Amino acid sequence: MTDEPAGGGAPSSSGLLWPRLADPPRRFDWAVLPTPVDRAPWLDTPHATVWIKRDDRSSPIYGGGKVRKLQWVLANPPYDGDAPVLSMGGTGSHHLLALALFLAPQRRTLHALVFEQPWTPHVRRNLAVLVSTGAKLWTAKTRPGLGVAWLAYRLWRRPAIAGTYMAAGASTALGCFGFIEAALELAAQIAAGALPRPDVIYLTAGSAGSCAGLLVGLALAGVSTHVHLVSSVEAWAFNGVLLRRKLAAAEGELRARGLVDAPTGGVMRWLERAGVTFAIDHAEVGGGYGAPTAAGLDAVALAGAHGLALETTYTAKCLAALRRIEAARGGPRRNVLWWNTHAGNDLSDRIAPDWRARCPIAVPDE
Ligand SMILES: Cc1ncc(COP(=O)(O)O)c(C=O)c1O
Incomplete structure (x- = not known):
């Protein structure tokens, strides 16, 4: 665990991914890693045991997946x-x-x-x-x-x-490295017994860097699982074609950086061989990007009652999908991981009193 407050400092070569690359890029040590994994009995169903990956706690400055x-x-x-x-x-x-x-x-x-x-x-x-x-x-x-x-x-x-x-x-090929490393982090937590190997991971997707990185990272770590991608944007903005392109870019960047034991046959074959599968779900988009939905608002309220601050554009829709799918599922009990990608930081003391005067957009009152 790093206690360093994030935001400055010199870049170094550190973290879980670095030793696997012959020519690693630099990386700031900004995120407080590993983020915890918590059990969430309040999300369990008769057929699902649920854990949460707490990326809301990834930085004292601004957490979530972005850092x-x-x-x-x-x-x-x-x-x-x-x-x-x-x-x-x-x-x-x-x-x-x-x-x-x-x-x-x-x-x-x-x-x-x-x-x-x-x-x-x-x-x-x-x-x-x-x-x-x-x-x-x-x-x-x-x-x-x-x-x-x-x-x-x-x-x-x-x-x-x-x-x-x-x-x-920030979903450049190098941006994906953040979530490749996140998958290695999860693999280490599984190996240490913090949680069992998830049968399914729920993750929200927008510009696709997080999910492409996570999928490639799971293959790299040898964690066989299914990733359910809950889109927060319309199908024209996130779909299988765009994801495959992003996956190829992430894998290409790994190779360019000298991935030790690089697999052959392209990224889709690599995922297949590693037993990493995925599905893309647009069912929660509702009225479009950023439009709150009733199921999302329910998820915000439920999570709020358990100490988690969600937002209605991404994480609420992801949790709504998890609740919808896991409630409808029968069959054997499975292990479910919900990846909370939203920063939990309270930023109210960073708001300047004259922000409205400085803002070029006419902002409606609350
Ligand atoms: C809170 C939150 N979660 C998830 C995402 C999706 O990540 P990506 O754009 O890498 O798909 C975003 C994107 O902005 C986000 O703000």
Whole structure:
């Protein structure tokens, strides 16, 4: 366990993945790992015994899955210099928020292309913190409108201040390393008896870096299991084709970094041989990305009663899928792991009193 508060420091080569690579990339030591695995009897059914992977506790600055990715991505070119970083997301984006919070100790600025998603108190709070970090925003009403925000950015920027573009969700090939390592961490917890090998893992998916990394990491660790991917976005934004592409990119990056004992035959064969399977589930998307659903709100309330702060865009929908599927299932009892990817941090003291005046978006009152 690392007690180091995250957010600064020099990149090193450390962690569980590093010894398996002949030419490892650098990595900040930002995340507090391993994150605990807790039993959750309140989610059990007659046919399911449920554990939670507590990534909500992965950082005192900003936890969830994002710090796992960013500690790799921000330690390596092209994101390791002094330049601002340009990225995109919704008004409540956890990715943009995490990026801004981890760039701040480096005295670097985030340039953000932001589209409006349905307003909830959580989205409003995330935006308030994002603006308070000093991030600069170029905004659009809708996701397709981001093209116009991008043009506005191109017109505004000058070479000296241009941001280096980072894919949404930090789901670059190197970003996937965060969840490859997370799978190695889980394998070590299974080996140490913290939990039995899960028959199924529930994980939410958006830009697909987390799930691609986890799948590849499970194959690398030799953990045979099924991963149920609960999409938080519409099928055009996350689907089997995009996932396969991301899987290939993650595996390609591992090879490029000198994966010791690299398997032959491509990433899909590798998963097959390791007994790692997956399914993609769009049933919880409801009214679209960021739109709260009744089942999601129920999940938020239930988790809240057990001390877990969820949000309605990703983790609530994932837990709703778990509850729906496990309640309907018969058959032998199985071991279920729900991966909680949402940061639990209270960021209210990071909100500047004048954030609304600084925000280029007219934010409706609560
Ligand atoms: C809380 C939370 N969980 C999960 C995800 C999905 O991760 P990925 O974009 O890697 O699919 C996100 C993405 O922003 C998120 O904010």
